[in-house]
Amino acid sequence: xxxxxxxxxxxxxxxxxxxxxxxxxxxxxxxxxxxxxxxxxxxxxxxxxxxxxxxxxxxxxxxxxxxxxxxxxxxxxxxxxxxxxxxxxxxxxxxxxxxxxxxxxxxxxxxxxxxxxxxxxxxxxxxxxxxxxxxxxxxxxxxxxxxxxxxxxxxxxxxxxxxxxxxxxxxxxxxxxxxxxxxxxxxxxxxxxxxxxxxxxxxxxxxxxxxxxxxxxxxxxxxxxxxxxxxxxxxxxxx
Amino acid sequence: xxxxxxxxxxxxxxxxxxxxxxxxxxxxxxxxxxxxxxxxxxxxxxxxxxxxxxxxxxxxxxxxxxxxxxxxxxxxxxxxxxxxxxxxxxxxxxxxxxxxxxxxxxxxxxxxxxxxxxxxxxxxxxxxxxxxxxxxxxxxxxxxxxxxxxxxxxxxxxxxxxxxxxxxxxxxxxxxxxxxxxxxxxxxxxxxxxxxxxxxxxxxxxxxxxxxxxxxxxxxxxxxxxxxxxxxxxxxxxxxxxxxxxxxxxxxxxxxxxxxxxxxxxxxxxxxxxxxxxxxxxxxxxxxxxxxxxxxxxxxxxxxxxxxxxxxxxxxxxxxxxxxxxxxxxxxxxxxxxxxxxxxxxxxxxxxxxxxxxxxxxxxxxxxxxxxxxxxxxxxxxxxxxxxxxxxxxxxxxxxxxxxxxxxxxxxxxxxxxxxxxxxxxxxxxxxxxxxxxxxxxxxxxxxxxxxxxxxxx
Numbered sequence: 284x285x286x287x288x289x290x291x292x293x294x295x296x297x298x299x300x301x302x303x304x305x306x307x308x309x310x311x312x313x314x315x316x317x318x319x320x321x322x323x324x325x326x327x328x329x330x331x332x333x334x335x336x337x338x339x340x341x342x343x344x345x346x347x348x349x350x351x352x353x354x355x356x357x358x359x360x361x362x363x364x365x366x367x368x369x370x371x372x373x374x375x376x377x378x379x380x381x382x383x384x385x386x387x388x389x390x391x392x393x394x395x396x397x398x399x400x401x402x403x404x405x406x407x408x409x410x411x412x413x414x415x416x417x418x419x420x421x422x423x424x425x426x427x428x429x430x431x432x433x434x435x436x437x438x439x440x441x442x443x444x445x446x447x448x449x450x451x452x453x454x455x456x457x458x459x460x461x462x463x464x465x466x467x468x469x470x471x472x473x474x475x476x477x478x479x480x481x482x483x484x485x486x487x488x489x490x491x492x493x494x495x496x497x498x499x500x501x502x503x504x505x506x507x508x509x510x511x512x513x514x515x516x517x518x519x520x521x522x
Numbered sequence: 523x524x525x526x527x528x529x530x531x532x533x534x535x536x537x538x539x540x541x542x543x544x545x546x547x548x549x550x551x552x553x554x555x556x557x558x559x560x561x562x563x564x565x566x567x568x569x570x571x572x573x574x575x576x577x578x579x580x581x582x583x584x585x586x587x588x589x590x591x592x593x594x595x596x597x598x599x600x601x602x603x604x605x606x607x608x609x610x611x612x613x614x615x616x617x618x619x620x621x622x623x624x625x626x627x628x629x630x631x632x633x634x635x636x637x638x639x640x641x642x643x644x645x646x647x648x649x650x651x652x653x654x655x656x657x658x659x660x661x662x663x664x665x666x667x668x669x670x671x672x673x674x675x676x677x678x679x680x681x682x683x684x685x686x687x688x689x690x691x692x693x694x695x696x697x698x699x700x701x702x703x704x705x706x707x708x709x710x711x712x713x714x715x716x717x718x719x720x721x722x723x724x725x726x727x728x729x730x731x732x733x734x735x736x737x738x739x740x741x742x743x744x745x746x747x748x749x750x751x752x753x754x755x756x757x758x759x760x761x762x763x764x765x766x767x768x769x770x771x772x773x774x775x776x777x778x779x780x781x782x783x784x785x786x787x788x789x790x791x792x793x794x795x796x797x798x799x800x801x802x803x804x805x806x807x808x809x810x811x812x813x814x815x816x817x818x819x820x821x822x823x824x825x826x827x828x829x830x831x832x833x834x835x836x837x838x839x840x841x842x843x844x845x846x847x848x849x850x851x852x853x854x855x856x857x858x859x860x861x862x863x864x865x866x867x868x869x870x871x872x873x874x875x876x877x878x879x880x881x882x883x884x885x886x887x888x889x890x891x892x893x894x895x896x897x898x899x900x901x902x903x904x905x906x907x908x909x910x911x912x913x914x915x916x917x918x919x920x921x922x923x924x925x926x927x928x929x930x931x932x933x934x935x936x937x938x939x940x941x942x943x944x945x946x947x948x949x950x951x952x953x954x955x956x957x958x959x960x961x962x963x964x965x966x967x968x969x970x971x972x973x974x975x976x977x978x979x980x
Contacts, residue, residue, distance in 0.1 A: 457875030500957030
């Protein structure tokens with residue numbers, strides 16, 4: 284698509300905490316020959332407030348998103364959860380707004396990636412990635428097993444990909460759930476980390492930095508030897 | 523009363539060993555469900571069909587209830603209509619009083635829990651005996667159920683052993699499951715033989731035939747109804763289903779979803795009273811017809827009470843049934859509680875990470891998580907919003923609608939990385955109770971972009 288225009292949406296917390304995931308996303312697009320624009324007025328899509336019960340606080344942000352991004356043919360973001368939220372609140376973003384893995388797999392249909400990442404990684408399947416964006420099959424549903432994330436990761440040379448037990452159980456982040464129900468949230472995260480670490484993986488990776496941020500917080504507090512990396516960074520290795 | 527799930531859950535989790543056991547036991551049930559569901563290639567179609575049949579039935583209840591009642595009466599049963607819990611309880615009490623019934627034996631019924639029937643009858647001097655083993659254990663302990671299919675799942679057999687020692691005079695220290703089950707069987711046999719009336723719930727009512735269908739694994743509904751001259755059925759009006767074909771869809775889904783069995787050990791059809799006996803069916807509304815008029819929540823009426831949403835819910839499994847204030851816990855309970863009384867049960871709405879596992883496991887495809895999301899939007903106007911979340915949401919909106927301010931904040935944020943711990947981790951900070959805060963990047967993506975560092979890449 285030589286004439287299509289692309290906007291990069293870097294969610295607020297990725298922008299502030301994990302900009303490297305945004306950089307990797309930009310690099311992947313560049314690799315595909317896309318010169319993505321980054322509108323600097325972007326802030327947050329509004330999901331944290333809406334999921335907490337304050338959708339009305341989110342409405343101006345959805346409008347703000349629209350005014351910044353409506354001009355692009357495609358909007359790409361390194362967050363499954365934010366992609367889902369925007370699409371559910373701005374219908375016209377369906378077919379235009381993509382989480383980066385979804386874009387690589389479904390639209391760009393990449394078959395190869397140039398990078399090398401000689402590590403064992405455990406995939407963190409985020410709830411909204413699995414059950415909303417359908418980046419992989421959901422264990423509840425009796426459907427053929429698939430994982431777009433796994434397929435993309437295997438294009439990277441030297442990688443070994445594993446999944447934890449109960450591979451699509453929630454890690455307990457859930458936005459403001461994590462602070463309103465801290466005991467359950469931390470308990471869920473702890474269990475998830477244990478399952479990830481039991482795989483013997485050197486890295487935990489996924490399409491949602493928010494889950495990883497929560498797990499990283501627990502791992503640091505409990506001094507568990509876990510390392511985290513956004514999936515776009517692995518896919519962009521060598522770019 | 524507006525107890526918070528989050529606080530009760532934190533207390534439950536303090537006993538980490540019990541929490542782990544509860545979590546793992548229920549997830550095992552979820553996995554049993556998976557292994558049964560996968561044997562049916564048409565599983566997802568069945569769920570779709572079940573959803574459609576339920577939606578059709580609950581939006582044509584006038585027709586199907588009338589048909590059901592006519593058939594049931596033609597078969598020789600007597601049908602009563604109860605608009606609420608009070609009428610339901612009074613009808614049952616009148617039936618028992620007129621026949622001088624001193625003891626009523628019951629099989630499992632969530633509707634009678636909903637109507638608080640047991641305490642009502644006991645206050646009228648009637649002895650009430652639960653005959654489902656889990657329910658009986660809880661009744662002897664004077665505790666409510668913590669799960670709607672496995673009501674005593676939170677109680678370990680050692681506790682049951684101690685309880686039976688005291689109440690049923692079993693051997694000291696013997697908590698072998700076979701021994702306890704045998705003791706319970708002997709004890710209940712006497713109750714079945716001496717009760718003057720039996721009450722069952724109803725998993726389904728078949729409009730075309732007037733059958734009441736009850737699914738049990740213990741056969742206790744059949745034992746209970748085989749001796750007394752009076753059989754009372756408590757049935758919610760949403761339990762009516764058009765015909766046997768429709769019923770077959772639910773029978774295939776129910777036990778597989780609930781316990782991972784292809785079918786319950788007993789699927790009993792009660793069509794007419796035994797010779798010389800009476801069968802009374804009480805059709806109960808108790809708020810159900812209001813839900814039909816509520817487009818956001820009408821789907822809650824599709825529930826067949828299989829509890830698959832509880833078994834899959836990562837929050838329920840780690841917090842136990844008693845952490846919820848409504849008598850039905852888990853995703854469906856959060857919603858049914860709010861439909862019953864938002865003011866009373868708003869404290870349960872936080873018990874959801876919006877993982878959507880429940881939506882995908884539900885055999886009737888109820889939009890459980892979407893409904894919880896909708897309740898959350900109403901909490902503030904009900905005066906039940908969490909103050910911290912409200913404060914944060916307002917603050918975030920303030921910053922995020924001001925890109926200039928946001929970008930300044932992004933630039934300054936890394937200072938927090940170097941703040942003293944006591945400033946960051948204190949009692950006000952729910953995040954820091956079990957987690958370290960993430961570190962801000964030295965440069966945000968926006969800063970890098972503005973400095974041209976992104977595109978400068980060779």
